Amino acid sequence: MGDAGASLTRGLRAALTAKYPRFVVGGSPTDAARKATADKGGMLFDGEIGQRFAGACWEEVANEMLFAARAARDEGGYQVSRIAGGIPALCWAARPYPYVLTLAAGAHVADASPAHGMSRYCAFAMRYGEFLYDVKARPLLGEVNPFGVTAPVWWQGYVTVRPLPGRRLQYIVSLVNPPAGERTDEVIAPPKVRENILVTFRLPQGERLVGAWALSAEPEPRTVALEPQVGEAITLTVPRLEYWTMIVVETAPEEVKK
Structure with missing residues (x-):
């Protein structure tokens, strides 16, 4: 210095x-x-x-x-x-x-x-x-992590749950498209844009799905509502990942209808 x-x-x-x-x-x-x-x-x-x-x-x-x-x-x-x-x-x-x-x-x-x-x-x-900054949000690691992602992206360290009024919860996961090189001093190409990434979500017992969204800054900040496919787990299709996309899944107690 x-x-x-x-x-x-x-x-x-x-x-x-x-x-x-x-x-x-x-x-x-x-x-x-x-x-x-x-x-x-x-x-x-x-x-x-x-x-x-x-x-x-x-x-x-x-x-x-x-x-x-x-x-x-x-x-x-x-x-x-x-x-x-x-x-x-x-x-x-x-x-x-x-x-x-x-x-x-x-x-x-x-x-x-x-x-x-x-x-x-x-x-x-x-x-x-x-x-990003709610101090009440807590990380979800290991068995308590409700998400699953098979695409070769970074995500497991970026899972949190955020409490809302009325016992609602927002489960948040960031998908980061890894750099094309291992080290920061390498000259790399932009990451290959990934499309239609499948993300699964295990709905916790006693909760119902309110909605799911994909948030991205690329090319400009925007939100896209995701259509859930319900089976043994909820499957979400993320339309696009360039560098970073955030997924938000909101739930509420089953007895709360609004």
């Missing part, structure tokens, strides 16, 4: 601490989250996630972002990831991934810039933020 960069970082930390005393800058995501939320404050983890794009493994970057966002969520806070520093080192087809992996993990993007050409993802986060 050099002396100038280090001096700038120290100045930024001092300015943030002075203006937002409840925000914690630095440390591990778990430690920062615990300190910041101990008095119901916010949390900013100023880690090296942005720098990790230089020659890192894409899957490791995705897992690191998930861990940081989940650590903040578990403590009642929010993860804010600084990704701008690593974007210039990426080839053009790879540049959506810092935004996609940050948002799919439930974290906020810091230092977003029009120069990145990713305004559609920022617009998506503003329009559909309740599905």
Whole structure:
């Protein structure tokens, strides 16, 4: 980073601490989250996630972002990831991934810039933020995960359930089309657009289906209602996946008719 960069970082930390005393800058995501939320404050983890794009493994970057966002969520806070520093080192087809992996993990993007050409993802986060940032949402892993996806996409770490009034629930899963290369310093082509992806959903006992939707930022933020096929499990056909598509399934107790 050099002396100038280090001096700038120290100045930024001092300015943030002075203006937002409840925000914690630095440390591990778990430690920062615990300190910041101990008095119901916010949390900013100023880690090296942005720098990790230089020659890192894409899957490791995705897992690191998930861990940081989940650590903040578990403590009642929010993860804010600084990704701008690593974007210039990426080839053009790879540049959506810092935004996609940050948002799919439930974290906020810091230092977003029009120069990145990713305004559609920022617009998506503003329009559909309740599905990304609700601190009441909880991850569903292993046997409690009601979704099934056979397509070769990343999804198992991106399953959450969000409680709504009236004992309704929204089950959310993000589908991420993996990069064409393993490492971030590779020159890659855009991911092959996948169409008509089958997603299954096991309806929990005592719940009925209210509706299902596919949300995407590509090419612009939009919502598409999905037609469920009911069998042993509910099958949903996702019409299109470029980089990232989110699926929302809403249920209600069987006795609640409206």
